[in-house]
Amino acid sequence: MPELRRQPEAPRPEGERLPEREIDTELRRAEIYELKGALFEGAAATLASRDHAERNEDSFGHYPEVDIEAVFDGVGGHLAGEVASQFARDRLLHHYEHARTLVEAMNAEGQRDAWQHVIEGNSMIGAQEIQPSASKGGASDPQLETRSEASRARLKKIREKTVQTLTEYFEDLNPPPSVKQEAAVLYLGLRNLSEEIRDEGKRRDKRGMASTATGVKLIRTPDGHRFGIFWSVGDSDAFLERAGTGEVVRAVKNDNMLDGLVERQSVTREQAEHFADDPFLRRARFNLVSQALGMEDDPTPRIMIYELEPGDRFLLATDGLGDNDLEGRFTTTLVQKQGGSWMRRAEAVTRSAVRGIAQSEGKGWDDITVVTGEVK
Structure with missing residues (x-):
């Protein structure tokens, strides 16, 4: 499983807390913007790490x-990280429009294959992980070969189950x-x-740059139905709140290494819930990303589709939120019906992350960016 290393956590003395005052x-350093589209209204907030x-x-x-909203988190440190997220932001629309022309030109079989890639992309176990390793010549250890074959068979079974579950989900959604x-x-x-970012990252001043990308594409069909296509590459998050029930769900998978270990059944969900108590799991959760735009290997975008109703809400957030608001206080802000303007809501969500930093809950200072809104 490939990995991308984030900047390590900054050491903090035991018990250090940011004073409440x-x-x-x-928060006064945060930049907050009102956002409006044909299918939603909302706001964005972004705050650089202290x-x-x-x-x-x-x-x-x-x-x-x-009708697309997105957040990006640059990886690579210093100039490369800053440039990567801005580059991804500025080039996303170009690649979206170009890909549309390519997909529209596909024949029926090509479009079916493209849709199958979308379904299979929801498995965090890549197809390459279940293929036999290429022989490098020389004698091999039969015991190692047997263990390797057994491991591939186990991963293949998990992957097939995931793909089958998603196939049934999409058949029901229709x-x-x-x-x-x-x-x-x-x-x-x-x-x-991702390929363009990778090529750009070969330049000396941008070497190693990469970026996460998480977003939502809103659609209203001619018969009035609304759909949200949530997509992600990397460890930024997307959440969806249902107006009818108030239930908040993670809308698309997160590529932090800990979630990948859970899907591979290498770590139990109970162990993952207590990751903060284990140095290895804490590092896997906070500092290791299995994929991002610009990495050497082509990414596998995670894509999920939901039928939406007016009043449904969404939240996109870089890991500065989820890595510090471990108790999920932001969900309260998301579901409140009397929360003031969307700019105030975006600020309140950002506050929940800064409060987590103040209380030494999670990873500590990081850039925090959120986009939140309500479907019209």
């Missing part, structure tokens, strides 16, 4: 002309062909964007 001071307040390695993208096509467009567009 400083939370408001830190450790490098002059440089924000996060970005957000607002593309109202195509999205119209136009929505399936949009999902295929996003899948292809993100992979092509």
Whole structure:
């Protein structure tokens, strides 16, 4: 399983806490924007880490002309991280539109294959992991070969079950062909964007740059149905709150290494829930990412589709939120019906992360970027 290393956690003395009175001071540095589109209204907030307040390695993208919202988190440190997220933000629309022309030109078989890639992309076990390793010549250890074969068989079984579950989910959802096509467009567009970032990262001043990308594409079909295509590459998050029930769910998978270990059944869910008590699991959760745009290996975008109703809400967030608001206080802000303007809500969600930093709950200072809104 490939991995991308994030900056290590900054050491903090035991019990160090950001004084409560400083939370408001830190939040005054946040940039907050009102966002409006044909299918939603909302806001975005972004706050650079106090450790490098002059440089924000996060970005957000607002593309109202195509009803897409997104957040990006640059990886690579210093200039490379800052440039990577901005580059991904600025080039996303180009690759989305180019991929649309490619998908529209596909024959029926090609479009079916493209849709199958979308379904299979929801397995965190890649197809290459279940293929026999290429022989490098020389004598091999029969015991190692047997263990390797058994491991591949186990992973194959897990992957097949995941793909079958998602196939049944999409059959029940029965999205119209136009929505399936949009999902295929996003899948292809993100992979092509990754290739461009990888090429850009070969330049000396940008070596090793990469970026996460997580977003939502909103669609209203001619018969009035609304769909949300949530997509992600990397360890930023997307959440969906249902207006009818108030239930908040993670809308798409997160590529932090801990979640990958859970899906591979190498770590139990109970162990993962207590990751903070285990140095290895803590590192897997906070510091290791299995994929991002610009990595050497082509990414596998995670894409999920939901039918939406007016009043449903969503939240996109870089890991500065989820890595510090471990108790999920932000969900309270998301579901409150009397929370004031969307700019105030975006600020409140950001506050929940800064409060987690103040209470030494999680990883500590990081850039924090959120986009939140309500479906019209």
